[in-house]
């Protein structure tokens with residue numbers, strides 16, 4: 001097989017963990033087929049690529065410049081497509097983050113190839129590469145065989161574990177593509193409190209209407225902090241104005257796939273399950289033993305969240321201090 005190109009994602013000049021996950025997704029495929037793993041980092045001049053040491057990358061290409069300080073769709077896509085051509089990449093990987101969901105189809109369109117979005121497994125079989133992705137609100141898994149000469153694949157955050165190989169990639173600088181952009185990002189406004197993004201966190205604690213009022217969300221925040229995770233929310237509480245939309249998990253919110261998902265006072269409506277049922281371990285706390293959330297939960301606690309959550313938080317803090 002030819003080479004593989006991973007288009008890394010950086011924020012404020014630091015390469016994000018999802019990029020290491022994308023490299024991990026494809027490293028074993030490249031090992032078997034004898035191709036090299038090339039990684040492209042597009043960003044501001046001060047972008048650090050040291051974190052890619054030991055990630056499984058063979059060569060890191062840095063396309064840095066002031067004009068790439070903010071995500072510019074045309075510039076990033078054209079630079080990635082040019083790198084894919086130069087690397088003779090049979091496979092181009094992008095993380096299925098908010099940015100990646102915008103970027104991946106643009107790269108595919110420029111390369112004139114297909115896109116498989118949001119995959120959670122990627123394996124080599126006798127007749128090529130096979131990816132799986134959740135469909136129908138994650139009620140079923142679809143198997144997709146990549147048959148084209150080249151494909152773009154976006155990988156779901158938290159579906160792959162970053163490697164720790166210890167070897168340093170070679171680093172090369174390359175020019176940003178020259179494009180006449182049809183749109184330009186001029187400013188990015190950060191939320192007042194820079195919270196951990198629920199879609200990328202490996203632990204998510206979500207709260208629902210069972211919390212009764214917004215102030216009680218402190219219980220969810222404390223449990224999330226004890227676990228080192230992000231706070232999520234059901235649509236009911238987002239619609240009520242208790243929490244920002246950025247935290248909403250579900251069909252009309254974000255899709256999350258953390259290693260641990262804790263649902264506090266959430267009934268488990270099908271639209272909520274659509275956004276979290278592929279989580280690796282699901283814990284549900286609900287006073288109604290028949291709540292649908294228990295059908296997808298690995299561990300269920302039937303009881304009053306106002307008694308259970310503070311005790312759970314306390315226990316986790318005690319264990320972590322030991």
Ligand code: FAD
Pocket residue numbers: 207208209210211233234235236237248249250251252253254264265266267268269270271272275285286287288291303304305306
């Ligand atoms: P409820 O359904 O009211 O559940 C509250 C739960 O808290 C109950 O199970 C109750 O037993 C429990 N509870 C109450 N008190 C306590 C206590 N003291 N201790 C323990 N448990 C307690 N929803 C989403 O979440 N995300 C989406 O993206 C989304 N998209 C939608 C899109 C469409 C088109 C539609 C129609 C709906 C969508 N919804 C979505 C809404 C969804 O159908 C549900 O209405 C919503 O998820 C319910 O939120 P909830 O579980 O917080 O509230």
